[in-house]
Amino acid sequence: LMMDDVKSRSFTPNIIYYQNEPVEFSALPLTCFEGETYQAVTYDSISTLLEEYYASRNILTRIRQKSVDLRKIVQTALERNYKKYDLQMKQLKDTEKRDKYKVYGELLNTYGYELEGGEKKLTCLNYYTNEEITIPLDDQLSARENSQKFFDKYNKLKRTYEALSEQTLETKREIDHLESVSAALDIALKEEDLVQIKEELMEYGYIKHRRTGDKKPKITSRPFHYITSDGFHVYVGKNNYQNDELTFKLANGGDWWFHAKGIPGSHVIVKTEGKELPDHVFEEAGALAAYYSKGRENEKVEIDYIQRKHIRKVAGAAPGFVIYHTNYSLVAEPKLLLEEVSEKKNS
Structure with missing residues (x-):
């Protein structure tokens, strides 16, 4: 059938596009590219087809080259923030035991009178859970001093938790922002589409601001x-x-x-x-x-x-x-x- 088309000069110039990217062209229908992800676009002549195909390929090649530097900036910033976020989440997890120290301090204030001094632990009823609990003690300190030591630990971890809670939110917001910029780079089809992305990276400090007097680029995207x-x-x-x-x-x-x-x-x-x-x-x-x-x-x-x-x-x-x-x-x-x-x- 294909040879019949050639002999009868029944040509159908077409380009196969995959997600807006030209992947193949032919003078005859290319049935090997099927499915909704591929789109066949027909042209009036081979010359028009070739002109469109190579122009599209050149544009895509050029934009990919121009976006390399922007992608590198975004990826470097993302990797830095991923590491920071993981560290902050680990430190945040370490503060989870803060309430335990608060309970220790309160229970020591309640039951500390039972201690004579020199004990390494106190076993008592935890009235928050109605279960028995064993509290480790510094045998060199009094019940009151042990209690204060636990409250100091609790307050320090509480302050750390509050600071880290805000810091992790800030880091997550920065990651979300950078990932959104990365998504924008993925769908940029023309050089002018990169201009606004570069402006955004500049506004948020990932790229150096232009020098005073430098002309701001025209936004045409x-x-x-x-x-x-x-x-x-x-x-x-x-x-x-x-x-x-x-x-x-x-x-x-x-x-x-x-x-x-x-x-x-x-x-x-x-x-x-x-x-x-x-x-x-x-x-x-x-x-x-x-x-x-x-x-x-x-x-x-x-x-x-x-x-x-x-x-x-x-x-x-x-x-x-x-x-x-x-x-x-x-x-x-x-x-x-x-x-x-x-x-x-x-x-």
Whole structure:
């Protein structure tokens, strides 16, 4: 059959795309690439196809080279914070015994009168648990001095616990922020998409600020824009700044917001124009939220969705970080079910 097509000059110039990346081209249909992760796009002529294929490959190669330095900065900062977080969590675990020392001190104040001095332990009733307990003692100290020693230990561990609790939260916030930047680098398709990411890294101190007088780069990157078969506009943020802008500037209270549950990813906004969304739009938007997330390689991704009016910014957090309650959930397969509005390919 293939030879028949060649003999009759019945050509179908096409490029096979995998997640927006051109992987192969042919003058004839390539049936070996099947499944929803591959998309065949046809062209009017071989020359147009070759022009598009190599232009796309060059853009991807160039952006990967340009993103190497940014990825290295993000990865180095992430590894440093992972180590810091593990150490802080270990130190935090070491403070768990603080309440034991408080109980020891209180019980010694209650039963210490029974001691004559020189004892290495005291066995008594723990009135908190109604069980017998044995308290180790320093035989060189009085009951009161032993009690004070336990209270001092308790207070020191309590202060450590309070300080570490805040520090671990700060470290976790920094890890979450860096992982969100890493996710943005994963979906950057053009050089201009890297500009905002670099600006964010600069703002948060991961890259040196530009010198006084240096011109600030022009931001030309825009969110992905899709449209459903029944005319609903869907927007997907490419980075934290765009996520923030979509959710808190573009979206109205009645619009719907989608995001991969518990993992870094894009904010997906569906503009409702006051209308009720058909079920398939929820599925399509959920698939986009899964596709533009760190869960892209998974078979399924759990998606949270909720109306924009229930979304709140996290005070003091990096852009794009939000809180919400009473959301709905769906499970989506990461894939592009919609055609991008600005798409130049002819399918």
